[in-house]
Amino acid sequence: MAKSKYLTAPIPSKKMPAGMPCILTTEASERFAFYGMSSILVVFMTRNLMGANGTLDLMAEEPAKAWFHWFISAVYFMPLIGAVISDVWLGKFKTIIWFSMVYCVGFIILALDHTRLGLIGGLALIAMASGIIKPCLSANVGDQFGASNKHLLTKFYGWFYFSINLGAAISMYKCPELLDKYGPAVGFGVPGVFMFVAMVSYWLGRYKLVHIPPAGKTGRRETLDKEVIGIRTLAKHWETIVTLVKLCIIFLFVSMFFALFYQSESAWVLQAGKMNLRWLGKNWLPAQMQAANPVLIMILIPLFSYIIYPVLNRLWTLTPLRKIGIGMFLTAASFLVPVWIEIQLERGFQPSIGWQVVAYIFLTAAEVMVSITALEFAYTQAPKKMKSLIQSINLLAISLGNAFTALVNAFIQNEDGTSKLPGASYYWFFVISMLVTAAIFIPVAMRYRVKEYIQDETSAESSA
DSSP: OOOOSSBOSOOOOSSOOTTHHHHHHHHHHHHHHHHHHHHHHHHHHHHTOBOTTSSBOOOOHHHHHHHHHHHHHHHHHTHHHHHHIIIIIIOHHHHHHHHHHHHHHHHHHHHHOOBHHHHHHHHHHHHHHHHHHHHHHHHHHHHTOOTTTGGGHHHHHHHHHHHHHHHHHHHHHHHHHHHHHHOHHHHHHHHHHHHHHHHHHHHHTTTTSBOOOOOHHHHHHHHIIIIISTHHHHHTOHHHHHHHHHHHHHHHHHHHHHHHHGGGGTHHHHHHTTSBOEETTEEOOGGGGGGHHHHHHHHHHHHIIIIIHHHHHHHSOOOHHHHHHHHHHHHHHHHHHHHHHHHHHHTTOOOBTTHHHHHHHHHHHHHIIIIIHHHHHHHHHSOGGGHHHHHHHHHHHHHHHHHHHHHHHHHTBOTTSOBSSOTHHHHHHHHHHHHHHHHHHHHHHHHOOOOOOOOOSHHHHHTO
């Protein structure tokens, strides 16, 4: 077999791997591109969308929200396909580079064609590329570390998560300004440039990064047999079947959290447009308040880890499922703020957009307790041979939650353009849905028997 021109295994070292700056730059730039685009998507559809004849062809609020949530649903369905493409055929590096090109083409279409046809084409390519790349880049971080420097992996994942939120915070603040001042060509074009930067940065690091070879035909058979269609094997292991079914039930409940969470990028943006946009001596754009979430997440993660969780643990043992349950109630509480805002709007008042920060505090706290906890729970509870499959199912919870929200917004549209759930009733629907979900989740969580499956260390040491 010909020797690869790239590294196929980590180099023994006590330092951070050489390719880490390229990965951080790629992740921050890609997240700038994605969140910059998604932050202005609903505004674009309701204010800037053009018809084929060159005149405005705007969407009403409900269809715009439905389009947005179908897009997010598609993004988080594609990791299932991306994991197979990467692990079996292309490998992580080629998968990321090739689909980054597709990603860039999607942005080009959005920047140049502002009709519904351009919207469909651009979003389809971005959803496919973003979703396929998602499991590859985060997993590629772990590939760079060997036994000599594995103690640095947790520290680097912290920087990795920081880069995600840094890119998101900047883009969610700046891209709405670009759309407002210069139109959709620049609004979508600038995130597209950042996606190109992400691709180039990753390509420039090709000789520093570790390229784990794809499994090929043998690996494909093993992957399908062990993780997808291994029904006959699973039939011999009743405990594994029960564990998988119980985990899927947990993620079904978690999907309702995501049905509410992603409305901060759709319904909350549309609501902000009706509020008093003067706050803290500045005139804000409706979509700019989304930047509160990534800023708050960088504040709340250490706050919860070092203060809130230890304090609560002294009063009541905080298991992962208890954290998720509390987070569900916090999610419902976050939607009570837009309920109050809608009531004020119906009474003829115009509340300050600063009130949305209160909602974001509750929602981001819920994100820490539900989303981040579910990610760790998915790994520890998954049987050793099913880790990647369960992580994909965890991402499918995001897809399912957004599909639910999209269906709700499609169903409540009246033929005359009005809504079956106008004003505060729309938000009350999701508050009640979340509270019912949380209430049912409590007895389910109480009956769940936690059993952790952690990988053995000996093989990692011997392969260094």
